[in-house]
Amino acid sequence: KNEVEQSPQNLTAQEGEFITINCSYSVGISALHWLQQHPGGGIVSLFMLSSGKKKHGRLIATINIQEKHSSLHITASHPRDSAVYICAVEDSSARQLTFGSGTQLTVLP
Amino acid sequence: KAGVTQTPRYLIKTRGQQVTLSCSPISGHRSVSWYQQTPGQGLQFLFEYFSETQRNKGNFPGRFSGRQFSNSRSEMNVSTLELGDSALYLCASSSGQATYEQYFGPGTRLTVT
Numbered sequence: 001k002n003e004v005e006q007s008p009q010n011l012t013a014q015e016g017e018f019i020t021i022n023c024s025y026s027v028g029i030s031a032l033h034w035l036q037q038h039p040g041g042g043i044v045s046l047f048m049l050s051s052g053k054k055k056h057g058r059l060i061a062t063i064n065i066q067e068k069h070s071s072l073h074i075t076a077s078h079p080r081d082s083a084v085y086i087c088a089v090e091d092s093s094a095r096q097l098t099f100g101s102g103t104q105l106t107v108l109p
Numbered sequence: 110k111a112g113v114t115q116t117p118r119y120l121i122k123t124r125g126q127q128v129t130l131s132c133s134p135i136s137g138h139r140s141v142s143w144y145q146q147t148p149g150q151g152l153q154f155l156f157e158y159f160s161e162t163q164r165n166k167g168n169f170p171g172r173f174s175g176r177q178f179s180n181s182r183s184e185m186n187v188s189t190l191e192l193g194d195s196a197l198y199l200c201a202s203s204s205g206q207a208t209y210e211q212y213f214g215p216g217t218r219l220t221v222t
Contacts, residue, residue, distance in 0.1 A: 031209065041146075041197050043213040086152065090209055096142070096165045097211070099152040 003027050006087050006100035013107050019074040021103045023087030026068065033097065034061050034072050035086040043086075046072070077107045111136065113202050113214035121220045127188040130217045134181050134202030140164075141183040142211065143175060146197040155198075158183050159205045187219075195221045 005024045013019055023032070034046040047054050047061040049070075054061050058077075063070040074081055087100040114133045122128050134141050143155040154167040158177035175185040181202075187194055197218050201211035 033211070035213075041199070041216040041218070043199060043201075045211055045213070048210045088152070094165050095157060095209055096154045096167060097144075097152075098154070101151050 003098050004087055004089055004100040006103050008103060009101065010104045011106070013077050013105070015078055015107055015109050017077050017107075019077050019081075019105065019107075021072045021085050021087075021105070023070045023072070023100055024068060025070075025087075025089045025098075027089065027098070028092040029089040030092045031090040032063055032070050033088040033090065034070075035088060037084040037086060037102070039083075046085075074105075079107045079109050082106050113200060113212055115198075115200055115214040115217050117217060118215065119218045119220075121222060122190050123222055124190055124192060126190050127186060128190060128219060129184055129186045130198055130200075130219075132183045132185075132200035132202075132214055134183070134200075135212055138202035138204055138212070139181055140203045140205030140209075141177060141181065142201045142203070143183070143185050144199045144201070145169075146199060146216075147193075147195070152199075155185065190221045192221050195219060 003026050007022050031048050031050045033048050035043050036046050037043045049063050058075045060073040084102045084104050086102045088097040116131045140159045142157040146152045157165040161177045172188045177183045197216045199216045201213045
């Protein structure tokens with residue numbers, strides 16, 4: 001069983017829709033990261049959180065440490081949000097990231 | 110501040126050869142981490158260097174090695190290349206202090222033939 005599970009693997013939405021991507025993990029963590037990867041490979045760090053909720057523009061990330069679960073929400077989605085979204089956990093005993101397999105999001109105009 | 114840079118961006122090598130990839134972190138950042146991304150395995154942690162010392166290592170064979178210089182620039186080396194080493198190699202820098210927020214470079218696309 002993978003330490004980090006993301007769902008869904010693929011998601012297609014219409015512009016303007018509210019989007020949720022989920023991440024579950026099985027190990028103790030010190031933080032959880034949400035990353036965005038565009039075609040061509042470049043990765044951008046969206047959020048790093050260890051508790052509660054963070055918001056940046058139309059993006060919201062939440063984490064429930066007791067449930068070992070995090071969600072990334074995109075409000076009023078736009079075609080430029082099309083990318084792969086990757087959840088990664090930072091092991092509480094070592095400074096290294098373990099990654100989920102990613103969610104391919106396509107937002108249609 | 111300039112972002113993380115990686116050179117070269119693309120590389121084609123033959124099985125059995127060795128390769129060296131370079132990563133220059135954001136100015137002031139002392140931690141550099143390396144990752145391998147393949148379609149089959151996704152993103153995997155290779156190693157992290159902080160102040161010229163390897164601080165963490167992932168589960169990769171000894172053919173994968175790295176180092177960090179006094180100016181925080183880092184190199185990774187893969188010896189005796191195998192077809193399965195074809196991947197996107199990403200480095201990321203962070204301040205290395207309390208936060209582990211990662212700033213990623215554009216990656217080096219390595220193809221082994």
